[in-house]
Amino acid sequence: EIIGSNTAYIKSLSSVLLNMAEWDPAIGDKVVNTLVSVSVSKVGRETAMREGGAIAALIAALHKRQDDHDLATKILPAIFNLSIIEPNREAIRAAGGLTELSRRVSLPQPQHDNLITLCLRTFTNLSVDKATCAYVATNNLFGEFIKILWA
16 A cells, blocks of 8 residues: 555656566566556555556556557556546546557457457446547547447
8 A cells, every 4th residue: 555655656667667668578567567556556546546657657568568468468457447537537548548448459369358348348437428438439439349349
């Protein structure tokens, strides 16, 4: 809980992920694991992850490592958890999270159904407010999710 309430510490971890030119598993995996652990705590989920820039960092890591199934298995549940809190939904949108979720469900390579389900459940959490609906309509993301639902 101490780490979860320390926004400066989370900012430094987020900065490591965002500034990593090439993925170093020894560092990147540890940072992701720490941030995911923080996202489970009440303080981390409600404020520190958003204020510390960790939401954007996790989405950026997910985007950089598109073929890394293990990383997606760690990050997507955390993003889902964070999407329950209203201010976090704006942070997820601002970080390109909806675009990343859309891209993730339309990847050509085989994925586990649980990852696709997590993307769709996160999208459902995000779609409870007008700002998300407007973002989806403006960026033509709705079609990607409909394709998956009807596949």
